[in-house]
Amino acid sequence: MTDATLTHTYTYADLPGLMSLMTGDEKHGPAATSTLDVLWVLYDRVLRVSPKGREDPGRDRFLLSKGHGPMAYYAVLAAKGFLPVEWLPGFGCYDSPLGHHPDRTLVPGAEIGSGSLGHGLPIAVGTALGLRAQGLDEPRVWALIGDAELDEGSNHEAIAFAGPAGLDRLHTVVVDNASAAYARPGGIAARFEAAGWSALTVDGRDHDALYAAFTAPHPGRPHVVVARVEPKSA
Amino acid sequence: MDTMRDRFAPVVTRLLDEDPRVAVVLAAIGTDGFAEAARRHPGRVVDVGIREQLLVGAAAGLALTGLRPVVHTFASFLVERPFEQVKLDLGHQDAGAVLVSAAASFDWPAGGYTHMAPGDVALLDTLDGWTVHVPGHPDEAETLLRHAVAAGDDKVYVRLSVQANGQALPVDGERFRTVREGRSGVVVAVGPMLDAVLAATEGLDVTVLYATTVRPFDGAALRRATEAAGTDVVLVEPYLAGTSTAAANDALSDVPHRVLGLGVGRQELRRYGQLEEHVAAHGLDARSLRERIGGFAGAAARV
Numbered sequence: 259m260t261d262a263t264l265t266h267t268y269t270y271a272d273l274p275g276l277m278s279l280m281t282g283d284e285k286h287g288p289a290a291t292s293t294l295d296v297l298w299v300l301y302d303r304v305l306r307v308s309p310k311g312r313e314d315p316g317r318d319r320f321l322l323s324k325g326h327g328p329m330a331y332y333a334v335l336a337a338k339g340f341l342p343v344e345w346l347p348g349f350g351c352y353d354s355p356l357g358h359h360p361d362r363t364l365v366p367g368a369e370i371g372s373g374s375l376g377h378g379l380p381i382a383v384g385t386a387l388g389l390r391a392q393g394l395d396e397p398r399v400w401a402l403i404g405d406a407e408l409d410e411g412s413n414h415e416a417i418a419f420a421g422p423a424g425l426d427r428l429h430t431v432v433v434d435n436a437s438a439a440y441a442r443p444g445g446i447a448a449r450f451e452a453a454g455w456s457a458l459t460v461d462g463r464d465h466d467a468l469y470a471a472f473t474a475p476h477p478g479r480p481h482v483v484v485a486r487v488e489p490k491s492a
Numbered sequence: 493m494d495t496m497r498d499r500f501a502p503v504v505t506r507l508l509d510e511d512p513r514v515a516v517v518l519a520a521i522g523t524d525g526f527a528e529a530a531r532r533h534p535g536r537v538v539d540v541g542i543r544e545q546l547l548v549g550a551a552a553g554l555a556l557t558g559l560r561p562v563v564h565t566f567a568s569f570l571v572e573r574p575f576e577q578v579k580l581d582l583g584h585q586d587a588g589a590v591l592v593s594a595a596a597s598f599d600w601p602a603g604g605y606t607h608m609a610p611g612d613v614a615l616l617d618t619l620d621g622w623t624v625h626v627p628g629h630p631d632e633a634e635t636l637l638r639h640a641v642a643a644g645d646d647k648v649y650v651r652l653s654v655q656a657n658g659q660a661l662p663v664d665g666e667r668f669r670t671v672r673e674g675r676s677g678v679v680v681a682v683g684p685m686l687d688a689v690l691a692a693t694e695g696l697d698v699t700v701l702y703a704t705t706v707r708p709f710d711g712a713a714l715r716r717a718t719e720a721a722g723t724d725v726v727l728v729e730p731y732l733a734g735t736s737t738a739a740a741n742d743a744l745s746d747v748p749h750r751v752l753g754l755g756v757g758r759q760e761l762r763r764y765g766q767l768e769e770h771v772a773a774h775g776l777d778a779r780s781l782r783e784r785i786g787g788f789a790g791a792a793a794r795v
Contacts, residue, residue, distance in 0.1 A: 315558070363586050369556070371584050374576065380546045381581055384517075384553020384561075391515060391535030391559065412577070415543035416550075 268337035270298050270465075276333035280349035283358045289327030292435045292462070292487045293402060297334045299468040300400065300431075309339045312367050318397050319385055321370045323378020324404040324433065325359040332356050332365075340367030376410025379403055379430060383416045386428040386480075398427050405434040405446060420480045421454025428480040429472070430455075433462060436489040450482040462487040496633035496652035497594045501525025503637050504562055504592075508533050513560040514641060519547040521565045522594070544569045548577035548589075555587035560641060567593035567609035567651065575615060583619050588645030592637065596653035597731050597756045598770040601763070610756035613706065614735045616649055623648045624707035626683035626730065631660035632704055639665030649707075655684035655730060655767065663704045668713035672700040677724040677789035678717045680740070682706055685728045685776065692781035696793045706736060711743030723749035726785050728776070732756050752788045754781065 307317045322331050336343045348354030355364035359373025372378055382401035389397050420428050432446055442449055447457035456476035460467040462485030471483040507514045508529050515536040516526055523539050530537035540546045551561035570593045582589055597610040616622045623646055627633035633652055640648040674697040681689035682703045693700060699721040701713060723744055727736050734753035741751060756774050771777050
């Protein structure tokens with residue numbers, strides 16, 4: 259997954275340093291770090307996408323729906339060669355392509371622009387439908403949402419549709435830092451399971467557990483991984 | 493006569509057959525017309541159920557994979573309910589789609605205000621880059637649907653209504669058409685308003701332009717018309733009164749001019765009944781229009 263344009267290979271240990279290059283969005287700090295391990299495992303070990311292949315119709319799609327606190331996302335994209343590390347210090351500046359919410363037309367490798375909550379999963383549903391309609395059965399579609407974002411009704415429209423529609427190329431990872439105003443009765447996974455999804459809940463800091471959950475088979479059904487991290491208020 | 497909406501499924505079914513990029517996205521409304529098409533193209537005809545946010549969001553996802561989604565439901569549920577999806581999932585994502593509405597401003601008066609959307613075009617006016625077609629006849633609707641689907645990855649809105657004119661005119665998906673020439677004012681009739689405008693201006697010395705593509709607004713045609721007919725302009729629109737007034741003002745910004753915007757009133761009528769009763773209540777019948785146009789253009793318009 260490394261790219262020839264990178265001068266050296268970045269590892270997980272480099273991510274805090276890359277993130278520290280970005281300042282000015284500290285209020286979103288917890289939101290940024292909650293996604294760090296999920297993003298790293300996906301980009302490092304799961305997603306079949308690379309800077310050179312980012313227009314390839316057969317690539318996997320990763321849709322960052324939770325666009326708040328995108329520092330971890332930008333750090334991972336930089337580590338994987340999608341965007342130059344030199345862009346990171348400009349974070350949020352007028353001339354920078356890197357905003358406090360990402361814009362797909364400005365950020366290489368970003369499949370969608372996000373920030374307003376509840377848009378990524380419905381778009382991911384359409385992306386999965388579009389790939390299926392064109393006989394592109396290989397690419398997998400991933401949407402990352404937050405547990406509080408899950409409150410948005412648009413997500414429930416998408417969840418309720420995708421299960422019965424059998425969108426087995428569709429994947430969702432819910433980063434659960436217990437930030438929803440009202441905890442979901444029965445837990446997050448139960449909501450998806452009731453709609454016919456395959457669901458696993460794991461420690462969102464455990465890379466091997468995340469990898470195993472991300473790659474678990476789920477024939478005929480969409481798949482959700484609930485990645486639990488420390489509470490936002492902790 | 494059949495309605496514009498009667499043409500929608502047959503025309504788009506043919507486009508599904510002809511163009512592998514075309515996909516149809518529905519939300520439990522208008523599904524019967526696509527039953528056969530769904531059998532022939534199972535992946536490209538999608539009914540998401542009664543979920544309008546997903547309707548538009550999923551269309552954006554389809555577009556991002558390279559398809560050309562045609563999205564259909566009533567105007568209230570297509571433009572107003574998922575407006576943020578229209579703004580962000582299509583506009584901000586730079587994804588294209590063809591939104592095709594039915595029910596228009598008051599096509600089903602007995603259904604009441606929940607199924608009326610006179611503000612749809614005004615609402616789209618707050619966004620950038622939308623082409624808006626307002627056909628005035630089923631034949632025109634057919635042509636404009638084809639233009640809309642063929643328009644690359646553009647964002648296009650096609651507004652279908654049971655209100656229609658008796659005869660179709662040739663439409664090109666871009667320009668206003670001069671239907672009558674006069675010297676004392678210009679009346680722009682949008683889509684289904686043409687018959688009433690022609691009846692209302694019978695014997696008046698005014699130019700009548702016919703607009704079926706209202707965004708982009710053909711300001712050049714309006715300017716040309718005003719060179720012979722003067723700069724008194726009346727807009728007659730089948731949706732919210734004044735929706736295109738700003739566009740007309742922009743077209744005439746460097747000359748003294750007056751614009752009267754006629755259309756559906758902003759105040760909720762809270763009446764059921766028949767379509768004709770609503771047309772009259774909003775002052776859009778020929779007799780009301782004659783009074784208002786004549787009163788505005790003044791004595792000079794009378795020949």
